[in-house]
Amino acid sequence: MVDKDQYRVPHEPFYRQQGNEVALYEAAYRNKLPVMVKGPTGCGKSRFIEYMAWKLGKPLITVACNEDMTASDLVGRYLLDANGTRWLDGPLTTAARIGAICYLDEIVEARQDTTVVIHPLTDHRRTLPLDKKGELIAAHPDFQLVISYNPGYQNLMKDLKQSTKQRFTGFAFDYPAAELETAILAKETGLDEARSAKLVKIGHTARNLKGHGLDEGISTRLLVYAATLIKDGIHPHDACRMALVQPITDDADIRATLEHAIDVSFA
């Protein structure tokens, strides 16, 4: 049997509620409804799931999806070994067996044929057929499936099928409002409110430029990085340049605009 405790979230992750999402998630979990969280990168999706797993006291198995991932990578496969073959459960199967929350991060990155294997787990059947092994697993009562995706990536090629989408309840995340984001930065890094607010302002500058040369604005995650650097004694200009400007753009005009925003914010 797999060690359940290795998947538990040991300490309370810091999470600041944006609305009533915690209560809604608890209700979804009580009824074992599959959950989809969507929102731009670095806005707190994964943190939220981690927090909920901790709050509910359930193990959490996270799978980062990528385009080379196949169905076997999720459900498991036979491996060759010296004596022949041996079956190894994939993360999804493990979660279904031990009753964990299985979190498929950035599900759109996986190919569509892969995502179909989760279907039987997400409706009333709550089963997972392992056709190669000839086994039908009935999901543990504590098992819940959560997926995340970033609609910003969405293009014609990368979108979830309707038949997949319609199996989930949804939470739409966005970057928190300015005051809340300031509070998050302050709490997460210990930086004072005044400087946190300035960072948030710079973040908003970049978010306004989305679609005008920027694919994504500055995420809360990057703001946290910048705040951490400032807290560590780095000069705000350098910290912002390093954490906020360089990662998101190579466009000289946008860089100049963001650097100006930094200059006028941290005067």
Next chain:
Amino acid sequence: MSVRTAEQLTAYRVKLDTRFAEVDGVFAACMAEAMSSLSTRGIDAYLDAARILGKLGRGAAPMLIFLEEWPSVAAIVGEDSLPEVMQQVSKLQRSPNSRAIAPLLQNLAAVARRLPSAEQLNDFLILVQDLTARTTGSIHGHHTTFPSPGLPEFLAQAPRLLNQLSLAGVKNWVDYGIRNYQHHPERQAEYFSLQSADSRAVMQRERHGTLFVDVERQLDLYLRGLWNDTEQLVPYSTAFDELRKPIPYYDKLGIRVPDVQEDAGSIKAIDRYRATLAHIVGHRRFSLPQIADNWSPFQRMAVEFFEDCRIETLLMREYPGLRRIFLGLHPKPIENACDPANTSCLRHRLAMLSRALLDPEHGYTDADLLVFTQRFHAMMAAGESSTREIAGLALSYVTKTRRPSDQLARVHFDNTVIDYRDDNRQLWQFIEPGDEEEAFDEKRKIEPDINITGLLPRHYPEWDYHSQSFRPDWVSVFEALHPSGNAADIDKLLQKNAGTAKQLKRILDLLKPQDKVRIRYQEEGSELDLDVAIRSLIDFKGGAQPDPRINMSHRTAGRDIAVSLVLDLSESLNEKVAGSEQTILQRSQEAVSLLAWAIDQLGDPLAIAGFSSNTRFDVRYQHIKGFGEVWGDEVKARLAAMQAGYSTRMGAAMRHAGHYLGKRKADKKLMLILTDGQPADIDVADPRALIEDARQAVNELDTDGIFTYCISLDAKADEYVSDIFGRHYTVIDRIESLPQKLPALFLSLTR
């Protein structure tokens, strides 16, 4: 005047040795200035030079101008420059350009103010010599040398040019003029007097400072990013309004900003633009228009100053770093610089107050100013305040500080102009005009409508291969819808080529599903992926865990090609094809119809246009089919009416077609040019010029990700076509085969 100086003056007058009576009127004043700024030796040289100028045989004018101007020139660059200037004068005197002596001397002082060293002035004189030598010429068959048409004009414009450009910039500007108008006296004079459009455009290009066009995107991003505001930015020219400098403003058509800004001390030019934009954003956010009618101009001015400070305070609350920029640009009037006894000090008072409201370390001691600064800050401490409330404060300030001298005509302007602020036209609402009863009877002025028959011309640059630079806005391209004919004609042509069409259809069907894409790392797939399989086997033999994903499969991806077909419709198309009754035009028509049909079958977006030109002022670009239009009767009708005439200015047409094609969202962009001869136009004598321009256009398109391909019907095309298109061309010698060749060519290009 003492007896001694009077004697000296007489001696100088004798030394000048001239009988021009006009001299007597100004001599005393000139000598007084000369004696105060020149050494004794300098005065001698001055008088010598003046005497020589008086004896040139060109009347009194050169001497008089020299007498008046030289002392001030010498005061700036030193009196040792005199020999060089006189040398220049004698050169002009000996050439047919003696008419230019007066303008040279006339503008010397103004030039010297911009070039305040002997070396720079010398460089300027060398430039004048160069211009003289290169534009003075003889015409074959005439036994005279003609004076330079541009030289006097240039000398007259020199101060203004140097005001805007560095000496190097002026040199480039002069070079351009000489190169392009050497043999065209009227145009040359127009160019050097800054009257022609390209003369102004080249000057704009050479200006020092930060050009608006270079930072436009950054300013857009600034507005959008920092202020979450979007507005069209419209530059206005600052080069040609000498007396009244335009001020930034905004209205419903956009925000108007200067076309060029220079660094101001520690504040960079881009930050000056940003300050203007921030200020205007402040008005848009926080200001409410006030009814102006009941307030006097002074009251309105005060309200404007207070309101400007209010919004700037609010802006600095949002971005504290703006304070540095605002204060760096805001003048700091010196207290007591204005004497209220004889000058109107209102502007000075308000500028000081404005400074004090923004700058906590203003250091002014005026009691009223301090009181109102405090009241202002108290008002702002409570929140955002409002235009209404701040107007109240401004009015009480005017009442409190009013002086009788405010009405005086002499206004103290020094250090009171805050040039990053707008003219506040949006702050005022005038009720008066139109409110009286008689106004209702007044006839409303109706704007005469402008008769626009086609689209306005688009201007494109043209490549000048001599100087390796662009001639800005050189070519005007007029786009118009091609006239329509009878669509059935095209159907007939297609009928005629039904055999070819059938062949094509077979290829087309093969082409449709194309672009096989391999998907690797599949556990189950259609084929074994050998590379991965071998790697897995090695892992397995080595005792490591083998990767079971050793298969691969395929997927088909769609075509994504946008095609623009540009047809040369010049006169030569009317020639008959050898051994046939058909003209090249008719053959092209057939070929294009067949190609358009084939591309339509494939479903690729296609645009068709024809072009011809009649000098650079009239390049016609005729729209036949747009990307969005279907291959139907309307398009066929236009194709049927195709007509040939005029010349082939290919570069401009390609740039114009490219600007549409560049906007398409397609993986591959293809521009096909169908032409029957080399680029040429009647206003271009040099046969290389337009070839080089077309080559440059191809390079530009290439950087925009557009693939150009030429189909030439000119058997002699090999001489030039590869210069333009590199290897991307086909020459079709047998024009009768064009209808078969063209679609086949397209298919092989996009297969």
